[in-house]
Amino acid sequence: MKRSGGIKVTAAIAAAGLLAVCSVLAINRESAGPDAAAGEPPLLLPEGMPIVSKPVELTFLAGKAATSASDWNEVMLWKHYAEKTNLHIRFRLAPFESIGEERRLALATGSYPDAFYAARLTQPELMRYGKEGVLVALDDLIEQYAPNMKSLLERYPELRRSLTMPDGHIYSIPSFYDPDFLSMLIGTPLWLNRNWLEQLGLPEPETTEELYAYLKAVKQTDLNGNGAADEIPYGGLGINVLIHHVKGAWGLGNRGLANPFVDLDEATGRLRFIPTDPKYKEVLEYVHKLYAEGLIEKDIFTIGSSEFYAKGTQGLYGSMVMPSPYTLMNQSGYVGSPALAGPHGDKLYSHVKAPLVHVGAFAITNKNQYPEATVRWIDYLFSEEGSKLFYMGIPGESYEETADGELRYLPGIIDNKDGLTIEQALTPYVTWLGGSYPGFVRQPLFKGSESLPESVEAARKVKPYAVKEIWNPFNFSPGTLGTEINSYVNNTQAKFITGDLPFSDWDKYISHLKMIGLDSYMLLYNEAYQAYVKAPASPEGLQQR
Known part of the structure; x- marks a missing residue:
């Protein structure tokens, strides 16, 4: 009896070991794709570089800003990273202005790529296409192949909570800002022309009425001395950014x-619908x-970034309102506005983003034959070394690291001989x-406009009045109802501002919303x-839910 029991235990142990080995082999076979031949080394490498043992090509649909390169396949970062990883990404680019339409069309027709990159997937899309299996659940993949992302989720439990969809799974990798990096959370301060303030003999405005007085003075004065009334008191891309900057002066946001x-x-203690x-x-x-009164650019609702x-x-x-007049316009004479006090004594700086800026910044689809390798690919960019590569480029080509560890762009970028802005x-x-x-x-690894001294100073000025409790986006899908309400609010808001709709119709506007x-x-x-x-913040609590 004793011998028989020992044989059974030994057999059970052997079976368990065989099952574990088979699981590892299965992962490598799955990662290897359909062309893997018997006897070849596994395609997926567990750590270090390269990520795969032979070249693999993937297609990503990516959102592109007007300020970035027209062909990412030729950008030095991705060429270098392809050589380093053996993963060659073919980027299919769509401007941010149309990325939503491109993304929705791709998902609706089934012509979606191996992954979405900077494509701004929404919570409802993650919920729907994750549940349908179009988007790959990343929970186990992060646990096994993404040590940097795993560490981030452990450090910021609220991030895990916000990324986890109602079915208990994570389907995306985010764009996440350090919660202590306030100038990054602000992103686009309200910049004031310091030279014109000095010419007018005005202090930086501290109230909404003082801001109005400054803008009025700009309108009425030939501050650039060219004899033409071409000064524009306020400009920006759309009107919403200005509203978000001033609504805190009424205690909103x-x-x-x-x-x-x-x-x-x-x-x-109840939710408030601000509009x-x-x-x-x-x-x-x-x-x-x-x-x-002509204090806002007349084309504010239609102006494009290039013209601006x-x-x-x-x-x-x-x-x-913009990231930086210096990096985007070669203008150095601007200072960030203080937090403004409103007519009722409110002085809240509400133009602060959530650290989780884009929940759907990256997602893998079920067409991707190499999900483990793709997770390793994106996770490296969350590491210290990968962040240097992503934000700074190639040492000796675009940046240098000083003896004390400071990263800085080379003179050809900071002071370009052809007059290009830093971003250009x-x-x-x-x-x-x-x-x-x-x-x-x-901040130590990011050297964009938000890290410039004037941006850090702008954040320092408003910090005492900045929002103290910041909500991340909520995971829910209001469907067409949400779309209709948001569209009506935005359209009506524009009509109120332009005067196409009188404020005497305010009650009608409220009634229509109801x-x-x-x-x-x-x-x-x-x-x-x-x-x-x-919602619980731990993975165990999420699984129990």
Whole structure:
């Protein structure tokens, strides 16, 4: 009996060991793809570089900013990384202005790529296409092949919570900013023309009325001395960025920008739909006054980035909301605006992004025959060494590292002999320009405009008034109801500002929102909020859910 029991135990152990070996072999066979031949070394390498033992080609659909290179396949970063990893990525680019349409079309028709890169997948898309199996669940892959991402999730439990969809799975790699990197979370300060302030003898505005007075003075004065009334008091890409900057002066937006229309009414402890609040009407009335008096660029609703940056290089703007006048326009005479106080004494700086900026910055599809290798590929870019490569490019080509470890771009980029801006000079080397990329952005390794002294100083000025509790995006899908409400709010907002719709129609605007289904929308939003605040942050708790 004893001998028989020993044989059984030994057999069980042997079977367990054989099962483990078979599991590892299965992973390598699956990663190897259909062309793997018997007797060849495994295609997927468990660590180090290269990632795969022979060249593999994948296709990514990627969102592209106007400031990045027109062909990423020729950018030095990706050429170098392909040689390093043996994974050759063919980037299929779509401008950010149309990436949503391209992405939706690809998913709807089944013509989607091996992965989506900087393609701005939404929570509803992650939920739907993850559940349908179009997007690959990354939980186990992160655990086995992504030590950097795994470490990030352990360090920031709220990040894991926000990435985890209601079915308990993670389907995407995010664009995540260091929560302590405030100038990065602000991203686009309200910049004021310091030279023009000095010419006018005005201090930096501290209130909304002082900002109005400054813009009015810019309109009425030939500050560039060319004899033409071509000064533009305020300019930016669209009107929403200005609204987000001033609404805090009315106490609105107290949970940051990730949920732009919803915050918390701290008097009641309930969710508030900002665009129906009486104070929001006052915000729109204020912006309407600026627009009606010619203090806002007349083409604010239609101007493209190229035209905006071109005007900026001519030094025409008195104020702007943008990442950096220096890096994008070669303009050095601007300072960040202080937090503004409003008519009721509110002084909240609400233009602060959530650290989880893009939940769907990267996702792998079921067409990808090498998901393990692809996860290793993206995870390296979250490491210290990979971040240097991604943000700085190639040492000796685009940047240098000083003896004390400081990273800095080479003189040909900082002070380009052809007069290129920093971002223009960087386009042959890197592709992070314009944002939305998957990665962990932290100050020592990121040398974009948000790390410049004037950007850090702008953040320092507003820090005492900045939003203290920032919500990440909620994981819910309001469907066509959400689309209809957001579209109506944005369209009506523009009409109020231009004067096409009088403010005497405000009550009609509220009634129409209720008719569309605002109450139902807010019930859905509240369910998502309750799940957000109550959701467990540990992987064990998520699995139990």
